[in-house]
Amino acid sequence: MVLKQRHNYKNLKIWKLSLEITNDISDILLEFPRHERYDLSAQMSRCSVSMPSNIAEGSSRTNKSFSHYIDISLGSSFELGTQLLVAKHRQYITEINLKKLEEKIEEFQRMTMGFQNSLK
Numbered sequence: 471m472v473l474k475q476r477h478n479y480k481n482l483k484i485w486k487l488s489l490e491i492t493n494d495i496s497d498i499l500l501e502f503p504r505h506e507r508y509d510l511s512a513q514m515s516r517c518s519v520s521m522p523s524n525i526a527e528g529s530s531r532t533n534k535s536f537s538h539y540i541d542i543s544l545g546s547s548f549e550l551g552t553q554l555l556v557a558k559h560r561q562y563i564t565e566i567n568l569k570k571l572e573e574k575i576e577e578f579q580r581m582t583m584g585f586q587n588s589l590k
Contacts, residue, residue: 477536479522479529484582488521488543491574495550498571502562510560514553520546521578533589540586544579551575 479485495518502511521543528539551572558568 476531477529479526482525482529482585484543484578484585485522485525485529487574487578487581488525488547491547491550491571491578492518492522494571494574498557498563498567502557506562510553510556510562514550514557517546517550517553521550537586537589540582540589544582544586547575547579547582 495514499511499515524539524543524546528536528543531539554563554568554571554575557563558565563571
């Protein structure tokens with residue numbers, strides 16, 4: 471019987487970076503207006519939490535299945551990028567914070583796509 475190797479998500483750079491992004495988002499959401507609590511804030515929180523969560527969940531699967539969870543995590547990162555632009559338009563975040571978060575998200579996307587290619 472051959473045991474399939476699983477990934478320890480806590481050792482993955484993509485998981486660590488996505489968790490950092492999640493925490494950054496959590497910090498900026500504290501500054502959002504109360505009326506956004508069930509709208510944009512909730513969406514941004516769900517998206518950011520989805521990124522490391524899907525990496526963690528997928529890490530227990532085969533590489534083929536893991537790749538699917540990474541697709542979901544990537545999708546959430548692109549969705550989060552759009553929501554940050556909406557937040558900037560509504561003047562909930564500064565241009566500086568937007569750029570910092572966009573850079574982290576783009577780095578996450580590059581690293582994650584590279585990791586995903588290594589699974590194939």
